Amino acid sequence: MKYQTQKIAYPYILCALALFAVQVLVGLVAGWVYVAPNFLAEIFPFHILRMMHTNALIVWLLLGFFGAAYFLIPEESEREIWSPVMAYIQLVILMVGTLGAVVSYAFEIHGGREFLEQPLWVKLGILVAAVMFLINVTMTVLQGRKTAITNVLLMGLWLLSLLWIFAFINPENLSLDKMYWWFVVHLWVEATWELVMASILAFILLKLTGVDREVVEKWLYVIVATALFSGILGTGHHYYWIGTPGYWQWLGSIFSTFEVVPFFLMMSFAFVMVWKGRRNHPNKAALLWSLGASTVAFFGAGVWGFLHTLHGVNFYSHGTQITAAHGHLAFYGAYVALNLAMFTYAMPLLKQREPYNQVLNMASFWLMTGGMCFMTFTLTFAGTIQTHMQRVMGQNYMDVQDSLTIFYVMRWGSGLAVVIGALLFMYALLVVRRKEVIAPGASNPASSESTPIPAE
């Protein structure tokens, strides 16, 4: 850690991890309701569990992005963060808002648009926090060195904050409501967040592999260009059946097919950079997470997204367990794993010690990733059968669900693996150890003091 204010990332990471724990634990409970439907039905019904699960997810991912920005911007712009005080106030606002939302959900006070259930005062708090953040990091970047990584990161963060405006726009006309709702949801995960993902990935790979900055940054621009060229009109894959014009069936199918490209490029980018690497960085766990994130993102978003994105397929699969399968693996690969990669990279530096507990950390990677893949498979099977029985044969929804119980039981098992993996990850990252549990081999440097490389 070269700059004092990078420390701001530390409380952000801690809060993000706490909400990550909440997210997966509540997810496990929601998954149990699928297995044993009477569980908690009267005191804590499914819709409350579900909104806690998804809201905790979104907020912790954003906290992770903010933390990552506070960590990498000083290094990139070679300046301390403009106002550390503002950064801490921003965190307090976000945490008060989140806890306030959780408490009000428990009392069944909430909005009614999926993912945007936060009460108005929490939504406004998020807006204020976002503005504070943007002012803070933009001032820092303007005064310092400008790199492609900070350019793209800031552009992603500015645009995603701008799109948040649509969280306040709720027309009485249901179809209009849906059309603008996707401005937040789709244009977040399939456009602006991809910019954030690509720039964080570029930063980590630059540090871990020591590849020439020129090369990394050229890749970065190509990746984000393909992301926005496909992702903006790709919004059309949500405009097939909600009252929007028919031309979206073609536009959406074609452009969202191209959405696979940026995810394929990010995966290739990660592997090529490691291949060309000039530095043997000791933090192997961070490397595993970076490669893993880009790979699973390609499968979750790219492959599972393409699976149901053509309008001829989507006509039958729309709003079935196939959607849930895709949502889980895409979010996990692209944004959960990427954040965990950044945490794994940054924590040893923030605490100024060796990258400890790497073997445990890597074990948690495989446990979580294995669990999420298994969950995706079970939901995909469930969704395929559901699509056939309900959408093709026309059988009643509730009867069809009764025949899917076995898949929901298996999904719960894989959810348990994910929870154990997540807790293991937190242990590996937070609990202090002097030495690696399994001693590294001779050619595997264990110091976190990576040797400086030329041109950096």
Add this chain to the structure above:
Amino acid sequence: MAEMLTKSRARNIFYGGSLFFVVVFIALAVHSHYHIVNTSTAGAPLTEAVAHGKSVWERHSCINCHTLHGEGAYFAPELGNVMTRWGVQDDPEGAFEVLDAWIEAQPSGIEGRRQMPHFELTEEDKRGLAEFLRWADQTNLQGWPPNDAG
């Protein structure tokens, strides 16, 4: 990557191209907005009851169990075509009566069956909900869903 593609060229393509697609998207979104208002949802008036029904729908976050036009949670049946499924799409009074009976019968308490919670709704709320669901059902969804099962 090819030598032709320098970093600054890649950057300019990114900015220029993105701007182009943003402009196209905004134009199509404006057109879609008018299409929704004037064509696809124009079959029935958006009355005060419909608007009230939508706010009831949101206050109780029905979307976090049900899908509506295929969007939402996957825990409970599709409701965008429920009025057709119940055979009361063209019968406002019948729609209210069936929905009223349904809401008041929840939760079923049947062991091993997914439960819908009990919601405290006034008659105005329930009339609004019925109108909202009838209004949603008449939207032109390009032929979706494939059948009445939703």
